[in-house]
Amino acid sequence: MPLDPAPLTSRPEWRALASLQQGLKNTPMRTLFEQDPDRAQRYFTEGAGLSLDFSKNRLTDEILASLMALARQCGVPERTEAMFLGHRINVTEARPALHTALRNTGGNAVMVDGIDIMPEVEQSLARMASFTDDILSGRRTGYTGKTFTDVVSIGIGGSFLGPKLVCEALKPYQNGQLRGHFVANIDGSDICEVLQQVTPETTLFLIQSKSFRTQETLENGQIARDWLLENGGTDTAIAQHFVAVTANSREAEAFGIASDNIFPMWDWVGGRYSLWSAIGLPIALMVGMTNFHALLSGARAMDQHFRHTPLEQNLPVIMAMLGIWYSNFWGAESHAILPYDHYLESLPAHLQQLDMESNGKCVTQDGEPVSYPTGPIIWGGVGANGQHAYHQLLHQGTRLIPADFIIPLQSQNPVGEHHAILFANCLSQTRALMAGKTEEEARQELEQEGLSQDDIAALAPHKVIHGNKPSNTLLMDKLTPETLGALVALYEHRTFVQGVIWDVDSFDQWGVELGKQMGKGILDQIMGGPATKTTSDSSTEQLIRLFRSKRP
Numbered sequence: 001m002p003l004d005p006a007p008l009t010s011r012p013e014w015r016a017l018a019s020l021q022q023g024l025k026n027t028p029m030r031t032l033f034e035q036d037p038d039r040a041q042r043y044f045t046e047g048a049g050l051s052l053d054f055s056k057n058r059l060t061d062e063i064l065a066s067l068m069a070l071a072r073q074c075g076v077p078e079r080t081e082a083m084f085l086g087h088r089i090n091v092t093e094a095r096p097a098l099h100t101a102l103r104n105t106g107g108n109a110v111m112v113d114g115i116d117i118m119p120e121v122e123q124s125l126a127r128m129a130s131f132t133d134d135i136l137s138g139r140r141t142g143y144t145g146k147t148f149t150d151v152v153s154i155g156i157g158g159s160f161l162g163p164k165l166v167c168e169a170l171k172p173y174q175n176g177q178l179r180g181h182f183v184a185n186i187d188g189s190d191i192c193e194v195l196q197q198v199t200p201e202t203t204l205f206l207i208q209s210k211s212f213r214t215q216e217t218l219e220n221g222q223i224a225r226d227w228l229l230e231n232g233g234t235d236t237a238i239a240q241h242f243v244a245v246t247a248n249s250r251e252a253e254a255f256g257i258a259s260d261n262i263f264p265m266w267d268w269v270g271g272r273y274s275l276w277s278a279i280g281l282p283i284a285l286m287v288g289m290t291n292f293h294a295l296l297s298g299a300r301a302m303d304q305h306f307r308h309t310p311l312e313q314n315l316p317v318i319m320a321m322l323g324i325w326y327s328n329f330w331g332a333e334s335h336a337i338l339p340y341d342h343y344l345e346s347l348p349a350h351l352q353q354l355d356m357e358s359n360g361k362c363v364t365q366d367g368e369p370v371s372y373p374t375g376p377i378i379w380g381g382v383g384a385n386g387q388h389a390y391h392q393l394l395h396q397g398t399r400l401i402p403a404d405f406i407i408p409l410q411s412q413n414p415v416g417e418h419h420a421i422l423f424a425n426c427l428s429q430t431r432a433l434m435a436g437k438t439e440e441e442a443r444q445e446l447e448q449e450g451l452s453q454d455d456i457a458a459l460a461p462h463k464v465i466h467g468n469k470p471s472n473t474l475l476m477d478k479l480t481p482e483t484l485g486a487l488v489a490l491y492e493h494r495t496f497v498q499g500v501i502w503d504v505d506s507f508d509q510w511g512v513e514l515g516k517q518m519g520k521g522i523l524d525q526i527m528g529g530p531a532t533k534t535t536s537d538s539s540t541e542q543l544i545r546l547f548r549s550k551r552p
């Protein structure tokens with residue numbers, strides 16, 4: 001089908017959705033449920049071990065059809081193929097975005113510049129396997145011959161959030177041989193806290209940086225290196241204790257890392273999509289290579305689902321288009337990620353980077369300013385803790401916040417009736433958000449409590465909950481390496497589809513560069529250098545003076 005070159009907001013599908021929004025404005029979801037007993041069954045889909053109930057959305061068959069028509073008109077199927085085939089879909093950096101190739105083990109060739117990249121991917125996995133085996137078996141030891149007990153992963157952004165999420169989420173699968181630590185922030189407290197817990201002789205350091213130019217990572221790496229040298233290590237110890245994962249092996253070698261200890265990264269993998277590469281080394285060390293492969297296979301199953309399932313049953317596409325529906329037609333400014341699983345505590349942070357760095361853009365791929373909102377604010381936290389914190393605003397605040405509730409049907413730690421209670425909490429939230437409480441219901445409740453008519457009149461408005469707040473419920477049997485892989489890949493593809501609709505480059509991140517550039521000039525001045533153009537506003541200069549006045 002030829003793609004429509006008209007601007008997004010003047011396309012017929014867009015205009016149809018705008019008028020459908022007007023038509024649905026006064027029909028709450030509660031009514032839609034009452035009118036249609038099959039609603040939950042119809043708005044339910046499965047794939048790659050995940051199930052999605054999307055019935056608690058402001059949705060009708062006509063709206064769903066229009067959302068899918070918009071997806072087709074914007075070229076989602078074609079762009080999806082282009083991504084999998086390795087086309088240069090990251091236009092501003094002229095690069096492919098091939099995180100899907102990292103989990104395509106045993107699959108077809110994937111060509112970049114006429115070369116099949118799959119052998120390199122397989123080779124890297126094989127190196128990870130033998131390295132992991134050497135460390136866990138004790139064949140490879142620290143500089144005094146002792147087995148490694150701790151692994152400290154130093155990296156930031158995508159070189160940190162994904163591996164941290166997966167290591168935590170798969171805690172029940174950890175082999176218990178190594179303690180894992182992550183250092184990201186350029187705040188001395190981060191690395192000092194970790195170094196206090198480990199012993200030089202038995203600590204392995206992974207320097208994780210695609211560019212090997214990231215200030216935070218390099219400075220932390222330097223502190224770790226100095227610490228090892230100050231605590232009995234020599235240059236030979238550095239070679240044994242430091243490993244790098246990077247696409248810039250020259251800089252890694254200049255840092256002092258032996259070439260045999262450098263694992264590859266490629267410019268066709270974005271940082272926030274890189275946990276499936278050797279950036280996942282901390283994961284492999286903590287849960288073993290078999291589980292790492294299971295993680296990849298779960299993600300691959302989601303890739304297949306995304307690539308081959310009709311849009312109407314396609315998990316990432318449905319979730320993406322619902323996000324478009326709320327961001328662009330209902331004015332939602334944020335989206336909540338609410339995992340009801342203790343081990344998924346870091347999921348919102350990972351998805352924040354994935355989504356906000358990908359779709360936090362204000363020009364189209366051609367560089368034209370967009371005339372519609374793009375990526376929303378992603379936030380969230382584990383249930384039920386959030387219920388006693390920010391859920392009040394979800395229920396009665398003035399903002400519309402669509403939410404994803406994510407919960408496994410079985411707990412990794414079945415104790416008492418905890419999981420049934422947790423599940424009930426999750427469902428009660430999605431139901432309360434959808435149904436709310438009418439004024440009549442609030443009044444009846446207060447009457448039953450025996451309150452006077454005056455008290456009822458005063459209290460009832462506070463007890464009304466308007467409801468009609470949308471949510472998705474995402475289920476899996478259990479949180480395993482496979483279902484976790486599928487879950488993370490699902491959100492990667494959801495982000496991609498939204499980027500296609502908004503016509504932004506989801507794979508660059510120029511916005512973070514300005515702060516980095518200015519940081520250099522400011523640091524210079526803090527260290528005593530002259531004032532420069534970068535610091536020439538009175539606020540920045542005043543703050544620098546204050547900092548310098550207290551510098552020890």
Ligand SMILES: O=P(O)(O)OC[C@H]1O[C@](O)(CO)[C@@H](O)[C@@H]1O
Nearest residue numbers: 156157158159209210211214271
């Ligand atoms: O892996 P690197 O090159 O150190 O980059 C770390 C992170 O910095 C960013 O470039 C910007 O924050 C991210 O995209 C990336 O994941």
